[in-house]
Amino acid sequence: MRGYFVGAGLAIAVATMATSAMAQSEIKIGEINSYSLLPAFTEPYRKGWQLAVEEINAAGGINGKKLVVVSKDDGGKPADAQTAANELVSSEKVALLAGTFLSNIGLAVSDFANQKKVFFLAAEPLTDAITWSKGNRYTFRLRPSNYMQAAMLVEEAAKLPAKRWATIAPNYEYGQSAVAVFKKLMSEKRPDIQWVDEQWPPQGKIDAGPVVQAVAAANPEAILNVTFGADLVKLVREGNTRGLFKDRKVVSFLTGEPEYLDPLKDETPEGWIVTGYPWYSIKTPEHDAFLKAYQGKYNDYPRLGSIVGYQTIKAAAAILAKANSTDPEQLITAAEGISMPSPFGEITFRKIDHQSTLGAFTGKTALKDGKGIMVDSAYRKGSDYLPSDAEIEKLRPKD
Template identity: 90%
Template sequence: MRAKNYFVGAAFALLASGMASSAMAQAEIKIGEINSYSLLPAFTEPYRKGWQLAVEEINAAGGINGKKLVVISKDDGGKPADAQTAANELVSSEGVAMLAGTFLSNIGLAVSDFANQKKVFFLAAEPLTDAVTWSRGNKYTFRLRPSNYMQAAMLVEAAAKLPAKRWATIAPNYEYGQSAVSVFKKLMSEKRPDIQWVDEQWPPQGKIDAGPVVQAVAAANPEAILNVTFGADLVKLVREGNTRGLFKGREVVSFLTGEPEYLDPLKDETPEGWIVTGYPWYSIKTPEHDAFLKAYQAKYNDYPRLGSIVGYQTIKSAAAILAKAGSTDPEKLIAAAEGLSVGSPFGEITFRKIDHQSTLGAYVGKTSVKDGKGIMVDSSYKKGSDYLPSDAEVEKLRPKD
């Protein structure tokens, strides 16, 4: 009898444990997050802090329709195949309601392809290639950050006013760099048919040999340069360019350089007067940004980078989509996301129905040096909605779902 009672008791304990685990699972909503943490810590560490702050705020406010939000994060190591493996594990083993994140454009496209094949909702945080929402866009993929097209259009607005006619380009030789150069040249040539493109340099991402690149551009004798390098490659390019006088007397237009992640390491070597997109957190005076800045500094005792904004807004947007859908069904998430407007530290943004691109904008200004540090000056916020092509143009660019 004692043995029988023991086994019955054990069975009830196991059943109760299983029921408790099931109840716990039902009380949670999981998001699977993927990013290149080990490869690009300058951006992804602030990014992680941003989404962790968002999770904390969401759960403190009652979660998603009363359910706790849990983010399960994986490192893709900068490899598309590893990102797809991580995505598969998150969906099949962890049971996440959606996927989010990615940084590099080729990785964003790999996860987007996975999402499309497996019919899983994917909110791309950072990858900028236009292919994410246009030529390789699909119904399951949405993007937060302003695309290459949007940022190029913002930069061209200023670049087209420059007197320079002879232009050279320097960009990393992978999807992001190729896309950025292509769209900038297209938009610039449309506004300035007199432009000549006299040289292109395509160093491998993360492995720039700056000396020969600078020498080749100087030999082409351009009047202006488009730069798309970032991170350690940007530091090497600037250092070598400064040493050899490449930027002296030449205009430079540069994607992303005004982001603290990439501007801070330049310190007093920061070139003066480059036209850049970026994030001058120290000069943004709006209620939405003030609230974010205060919360971020209180939690981390540090200033935010653009990655912080992207991570924070990715999870805030994902939570808003889940809350509106009232379900984790991918089709209902898509229906909830299309046309959804949400608040952000940069003001209200909308995920467009036609291409799933958000209208989050960017700051455009010029580089300068203050107290031995690189900063952005003369900056202004450009609304993403003002720099997107018409619906008719998008329909030509995007495949039918």
């Protein structure tokens, strides 16, 4: 009987050692996003990060350790995102957190990361607050912010003769931030313009008829649009029906992204000034390699979400490899100032505000073969559209 217990104990010890060795041979990243709420963006995003994981592990992992991503759905709720973050850190023992889409959720996870001293790489949230007014030492952001995209759009918008402007944006952190910074930058370049109307439909629940009617009644010469997804489709449909966009200029955040253009099909309005992702007209070695790999794996074309998912995990892996540690402080040291390749060319995570210099494409909407596309597109480097270090020091709290 004693031999039995010794044998059983030895078996347990061996199993524990094997489990421990397995844990030591892999590095986990905890990933959170609004998969069930925003599938048009998050499904391509998931495909992007899965491709990145496959490439990283095929190349030997992170300093010889296998990369594992543990993913959770926040359902579009900040509280659920914080719960997911806590489970990933406490139960899954992830080395860092990554992801999120909506700006209010990104801020919630950033706050969690700051309180718990966990490294967080925000993928998609665009609010300026995440790296500036509510920035913290544990949070970094990949995508070009509202400020950066607004500055890119204002370059073109300021050339328009229009003086009377209206705005339409979802009434939550992202929409509020985008409108505020666009108005600020636009008014600095064009002090002669007037802001004649603002419409703030709830995110995901736009009642497009009254919104279009109210904007038309204000009789603007130009419109800033910040709606996206299903709200954008409803706004465009109602606006086309009522002639809102006829003879009016429209400047629109995100609308050139395939995930938002594709559902519009032949209803796509032409001539809107937009940021987006014209994957079909980007001719660089870095993007060609990404496109070939993505289409080879999925037999589908990438969306902007695909780029964001892919580069989020590539960036996290580069930071982990440089740090050669999962200690949050060493990850921060490794991340501040790190440069790396991306499908859009080399990018850097700035030390001063933890913002990456990933840029965006600007161009105009057009119709081709019954489908919306971007034309006259040009890549804008993120580093060219950020305030001075002195301005950022005023905007960002001291760590």
